[in-house]
Amino acid sequence: xxxxxxxxxxxxxxxxxxxxxxxxxxxxxxxxxxxxxxxxxxxxxxxxxxxxxxxxxxxxxxxxxxxxxxxxxxxxxxxxxxxxxxxxxxxxxxxxxxxxxxxxxxxx
Amino acid sequence: xxxxxxxxxxxxxxxxxxxxxxxxxxxxxxxxxxxxxxxxxxxxxxxxxxxxxxxxxxxxxxxxxxxxxxxxxxxxxxxxxxxxxxxxxxxxxxxxxxxxxxxxxxxx
DNA sequence: ACCCTAATTAGAAATATTGCTAAAAAATAT
DNA sequence: ATATTTTTTAGCAATATTTCTAATTAGGGT
Numbered sequence: 216x217x218x219x220x221x222x223x224x225x226x227x228x229x230x231x232x233x234x235x236x237x238x239x240x241x242x243x244x245x246x247x248x249x250x251x252x253x254x255x256x257x258x259x260x261x262x263x264x265x266x267x268x269x270x271x272x273x274x275x276x277x278x279x280x281x282x283x284x285x286x287x288x289x290x291x292x293x294x295x296x297x298x299x300x301x302x303x304x305x306x307x308x309x310x311x312x313x314x315x316x317x318x319x320x321x322x323x
Numbered sequence: 324x325x326x327x328x329x330x331x332x333x334x335x336x337x338x339x340x341x342x343x344x345x346x347x348x349x350x351x352x353x354x355x356x357x358x359x360x361x362x363x364x365x366x367x368x369x370x371x372x373x374x375x376x377x378x379x380x381x382x383x384x385x386x387x388x389x390x391x392x393x394x395x396x397x398x399x400x401x402x403x404x405x406x407x408x409x410x411x412x413x414x415x416x417x418x419x420x421x422x423x424x425x426x427x428x429x430x431x
Numbered sequence: 432a433c434c435c436t437a438a439t440t441a442g443a444a445a446t447a448t449t450g451c452t453a454a455a456a457a458a459t460a461t
Numbered sequence: 462a463t464a465t466t467t468t469t470t471a472g473c474a475a476t477a478t479t480t481c482t483a484a485t486t487a488g489g490g491t
Contacts (some may be wrong), residue, residue, distance in 0.1 A: 242467075242468090243467070243468060244467065244468085246465085254468075254469095255468090255470090258468065258469065258470095259469095262469090264463095276467090277466065277467045277468075278466095278467065278468090279467080279468070281489080298472085
């Protein structure tokens with residue numbers, strides 16, 4: 216059973232949970248209220264997010280408050296980074312073409 | 324069957340394929356040579372990557388060359404971006420603390 | 432026409448994922 | 462002590478994923 220960040224954010228429900236919890240610390244019930252899904256299912260998603268280090272759970276009485284551990288997402292950002300050059304380079308090419316067209320126009 | 328970029332990059336083999344193909348266009352066999360896995364399995368991974376728009380397949384005779392479509396990864400980058408502030412903000416806080424400690428030291 | 436190579440499709444198996452309901456555990460309140 | 466609230470665990474089912482081997486399709490060369 217792989218339990219890494221890439222796997223964790225593959226599920227849309229889990230991505231929503233991350234977004235929710237990034238705004239404010241919420242207990243499990245509060246998280247579950249935002250979804251049309253049983254608490255048990257949300258509980259499992261939160262467990263997965265915790266296991267891969269994306270959220271931190273702090274017990275307060277009978278509540279467990281979930282907060283984001285955003286640094287963990289840098290693993291994904293770091294993996295993507297080298298590819299950014301490629302997609303931005305392509306924009307540069309379009310820019311180049313547009314610039315040349317403009318120059319031609321002005322030259323007329 | 325979800326077939327989105329997040330799902331696609333969740334698999335480590337597929338992430339490796341993306342890295343490989345980002346360096347040079349390769350046909351399926353050439354891709355498969357890099358893995359300890361059957362060609363059929365690689366074929367399926369490539370199909371998934373193609374279906375979600377992460378790679379482009381160009382038929383040349385009996386070969387199918389795979390090349391990267393890096394722009395598609397910006398979907399992931401865009402989703403992560405708002406969280407970057409959070410993890411970088413935390414670094415800023417550490418920076419602040421360090422700066423204050425330094426000032427104190429100098430003040431002695 | 433026949434063979435080789437590249438790749439996909441089909442069929443099967445193992446395992447993982449995602450969800451449910453019901454029951455149990457743990458903390459708090461009455 | 463008993464009831465309530467929050468959360469987890471257990472048991473179950475449906476579906477998806479990942480891999481394999483074997484068979485098929487399709488292009489190119491002899």
